[in-house]
Amino acid sequence: MEEKKRLLLLTTGGTIASVPGADGLEPKRSEVMEREVNQLRSYYNITVRDVLCLDSSNITPEQWLLIAESIFTLRSGYDGIVVSHGTDTMAYTASAVTFLLPDIDVPVVFTGSQLPLADVLSDGPDNLRTAFAMAASGKPGVFLAFDRKVMLGCRSVKLRATGFNAFESVNARYAATVTGLGLRVDESVLPRRRGEAKLYTRISSDVFLLKLTPGLSPKIFDALVDMGYRGIVMEAFGLGGMNILHQGLDGIRKAVNAGISVVVTTQCLYDSANLGVYQVGSRLLELGVIQGRDMTTEAAMTKLMWAIGQNMAPEEIRAVFARSLAGEIAEE
Ligand code: ASP
Secondary structure: OOOOOEEEEEEEEOHHHEEEEOOEEEEOOOHHHHHHHHHHOOOOEEEEEEEEEEOHHHOOHHHHHHHHHHHHHHOOOOOEEEEEOOOOOHHHHHHHHHHHOOOOOOEEEEEOOOOOOOOOOOOHHHHHHHHHHHHOOOOOEEEEEEOOEEEEHHHEEEOOOOOOOOEEEOOOOOOEEEEOOEEEEOHHHOOOOOOOOOOOOOOOOOEEEEEOOOOOOOHHHHHHHHOOOOEEEEEEEOOOEOOOOOOHHHHHHHHHHOOOEEEEEEOOOOOOOOOOOOHHHHHHHHOOOEEOOOOOHHHHHHHHHHHHHOOOOHHHHHHHHOOOOOOOOOOO
């Protein structure tokens, strides 16, 4: 008989591990989580470690570092790792961990649930099973498993507050799906490893996400410069346009001249920003902004936080955004 795969479950809290408390659902390292894992022990050799016990709304960049470090230091001796996590900020954590752990050499699969495992109708058992199957697949990378689909962590976005198909893989095919044939992996989606696994231990919180709205005051850029931000991800309109009348460009010019990296993505969930198409986009390019192309907001934010955390100069940041590190951006 084939030996069982050795898998590590790192728990961080979230609905999946929550039980009703005085003020609503609170994460607990509950017996229910243990019970579910025990059932899976007939398929896999599972070790459980608690890293955090938080609603993911309370997870900060410092905790992304802790999760990445736990994965990196504990991974030897395991065939794969599952990280249970609240769904609300899971796409951010999965994206950040992707950049903090380049060339990771084991599958790392984030998952959670919309209904706690303690609820008889929970989607948690299914999600855990998909996550463990991917963790046992031998395909390295950082993934997110939900509703029988597995996607790259850096392409995942939470779309639904209650629906079980809560996550979508944006601008990228699924890395794997569960069908009547079992777990079907799409090899073409898997990230390419280019070297030894590595852990980055720094990330910057000095990045602001700015969503353009018609008539937005250009003074916002002065305020962001004054507040000491070192990076801005700007969700522009459609293909990447902004209101170039009304001094909007002056604000961006000042920010770029102050050494702030401005990455422009689109408010549209699907397809790519392309600043070369409209005059309102070309003007932005002339100012020296960086194209975020088809990246998700979560990936653009965490990639910029990671790049600034490594103290990269603006030109290095531009170069790093021009290429895909782990499948987060379409190769040109
Ligand atoms: N508020 C919860 C969390 O993100 C939601 C969930 O896990 O589904 O921790």
